[in-house]
Amino acid sequence: MTLSDLKNAEEQAHLLAQALPYMQRYENKTVVVKYGGHAMGDEQLGQAFARDVALLKQSGINPVVVHGGGPQIARMLKTMGIESRFEGGLRVTDKRTVEIVEMVLAGSINKDIVRMINAEGEWAIGLCGKDGNMVFAEKAKKTVRDPDSNIERVLDLGFVGEPVEVDRTLLDLLAQSEMIPVIAPVAPGRDGHTYNINADTFAGAIAGSLEAERLLFLTDVPGVLDADGQLIEELTVAECRELIENGVVTGGMIPKIETCIHAIERGVQGVVIVNGKAAHSVLLELLTSHGAGTLIVP
Numbered sequence: 001m002t003l004s005d006l007k008n009a010e011e012q013a014h015l016l017a018q019a020l021p022y023m024q025r026y027e028n029k030t031v032v033v034k035y036g037g038h039a040m041g042d043e044q045l046g047q048a049f050a051r052d053v054a055l056l057k058q059s060g061i062n063p064v065v066v067h068g069g070g071p072q073i074a075r076m077l078k079t080m081g082i083e084s085r086f087e088g089g090l091r092v093t094d095k096r097t098v099e100i101v102e103m104v105l106a107g108s109i110n111k112d113i114v115r116m117i118n119a120e121g122e123w124a125i126g127l128c129g130k131d132g133n134m135v136f137a138e139k140a141k142k143t144v145r146d147p148d149s150n151i152e153r154v155l156d157l158g159f160v161g162e163p164v165e166v167d168r169t170l171l172d173l174l175a176q177s178e179m180i181p182v183i184a185p186v187a188p189g190r191d192g193h194t195y196n197i198n199a200d201t202f203a204g205a206i207a208g209s210l211e212a213e214r215l216l217f218l219t220d221v222p223g224v225l226d227a228d229g230q231l232i233e234e235l236t237v238a239e240c241r242e243l244i245e246n247g248v249v250t251g252g253m254i255p256k257i258e259t260c261i262h263a264i265e266r267g268v269q270g271v272v273i274v275n276g277k278a279a280h281s282v283l284l285e286l287l288t289s290h291g292a293g294t295l296i297v298p
């Protein structure tokens with residue numbers, strides 16, 4: 001059952017009673033929600049997501065939204081006639097591409113999410129890593145192993161960054177205020193360049209710095225799927241590594257899983273990958289006994 005299905009006060013009271021222990025558990029705690037580009041696009045679902053975020057804040061929880069926008073960037077690049085390709089789940093980003101990435105992520109998508117949360121009566125504030133010196137990045141140093149020769153090769157991904165410094169000052173201030181931060185994964189380097197950071201990686205860095213109680217990934221699949229396409233409800237870090245190595249996890253799921261592993265190793269209490277295409281997946285995951293998706297544990 002979703003909140004929108006509720007028809008009468010009795011049902012609402014029942015649901016509230018069920019949610020109360022969970023609300024108390026997360027009270028004054030930080031929950032980082034990574035809203036993936038594939039989970040976006042439908043206005044009603046987007047508004048349901050915004051309502052969930054607003055409800056968390058109203059319940060005394062500290063929600064921090066980090067968003068992606070891969071498909072939206074792809075559309076804009078196509079319109080502008082710019083070719084784009086991925087290596088190991090990351091977009092190879094040249095100078096022109098990083099400008100479009102910043103425009104789409106820190107511009108239109110960020111402000112659209114802010115608009116939707118504000119429409120729920122809250123005060124969202126749209127940011128990226130540049131604001132308040134929040135995040136500094138370095139050029140990503142990624143390698144891939146050639147499956148035939150087993151030789152490791154360094155990838156030059158251009159202006160793809162990895163977050164190397166996170167300053168939580170601004171986010172701590174916002175946590176004590178009415179504001180809900182909505183953050184785009186773009187950050188400057190100390191070298192003066194702007195870097196495109198995978199939104200999962202960025203969300204992991206923010207969650208780690210804030211010592212978040214939970215990190216939730218909203219994507220377009222029910223969770224991590226096995227080789228037969230069945231949902232895996234719980235995974236250990238070792239099992240995650242195995243799934244990447246044997247090729248069951250590919251594409252955009254690779255940075256997501258890698259982020260989960262890092263986040264767990266840095267002390268984030270729980271990491272969950274859920275279906276952002278199901279209405280109110282954030283509330284259902286956090287505030288009901290039937291949490292959905294894949295839970296990653298140490």
Ligand SMILES: Nc1ncnc2c1ncn2[C@@H]1O[C@H](COP(=O)(O)OP(=O)(O)O)[C@@H](O)[C@H]1O
Binds near residue numbers: 035036038068249
């Ligand atoms: N084993 C797997 N289980 C689930 N999804 C997978 C798996 N391997 C690859 N994927 C892909 O990962 C995608 C989610 O990552 P991504 O495209 O980056 O989404 P988002 O925009 O939400 O970050 C899924 O749509 C799916 O195509």
Ligand SMILES: CC(=O)N[C@@H](CCC(=O)OP(=O)(O)O)C(=O)O
Binds near residue numbers: 035
């Ligand atoms: C380096 C890199 O790949 N950056 C991503 C940033 C957006 C993103 O991660 O969006 P999703 O969460 O929707 O996939 C990109 O350019 O697509």
